[in-house]
Amino acid sequence: MGDLYALDFDGVLCDSVGETAISCVKAAKLRWPELFATVDSSLEDWFVDQMRILRPVVETGYETLLIVRLLLEIKNPSLRTSSVANGLTVEGILEKWFDILPVVMKEWSENKEELIDLFDVVRDEWVENNVDAWLGANRFFPGVPDALKFSSSQLYIVSTKRGRFADLLLRELAGVTIPPERLYALGSGPKVETLKMLQKRPEHQGLTLHFVEDRLATLKNVIKDPELNGWNLYLVDWGYNTQKDREEAANHSRINLLQLSDFTTKLK
Secondary structure: OOEEEEEOOEOOOEEOHHHHHHHHHHHHHHHOOOOOOOOOHHHHHHHHHHHHHHHHHOOOOOHHHHHHHHHHHHHOHHHOOOOOOOOOOHHHHHHHHHHHHHHHHHHOOOOHHHHHHHHHHHHHHHHHHOHHHHHHOOEEOOOHHHHHHOOOOEEEEEOOOOHHHHHHHHHHHHOOOOOHHHEEOOOOOOHHHHHHHHHHOHHHOOOEEEEEEOOHHHHHHHHHOHHHOOEEEEEEOOOOOOHHHHHHHHOOOOEEEEOHHHHHHHHO
């Protein structure tokens, strides 16, 4: 009957970590101008480098602002206001971010929606002022644009990225147009609910269902829900995950570890 692929965006289709890192530093300087007043270009470059390491723990973009502030506290003890920064390392953030996130949100009296909105504003201004530079800070993984263009499968994007940014990247960098009704982005609700909705559609009955992700935690959430037992699950080995994640996935009966060459072949 055919195949349906639900595809994560960042870390599966697109390598956006460079743009995300630069945008989060810009946003952090706006959110906490007094704290970041003394941050020079070399420290900004260090932030960007560390975000490349820490990207696997990020589920939604706003978290990167908090990570950058935490990195600042690690670098400059005189600016510490959180209880977690003392003795913390980049490796510690990588291992414990799930526990750290609610602590710093509370201790810094931060608001998730305000951080999301600020991140959007920074990206929108960058796109408006210099779209070529913004696009240039992103790249699609090798072979992905052609695989999307020539795929004979039903393709859906299921992402926590803001839809307008994913759409712009698909059109301008990959040369691909995904209809808006096939693009589920930030604000569409949990991915597990999107997958349930997709599998229930009459036009999808009889299709083989595939969900491709780069976050092991997201796949585990799918596995927890018996309604989603019909999905074939894949963790990509080129995205924003760690060696530990990949080893765990390889030993899980429900999860297939996917290589980029196999992925692009499957889509076609």
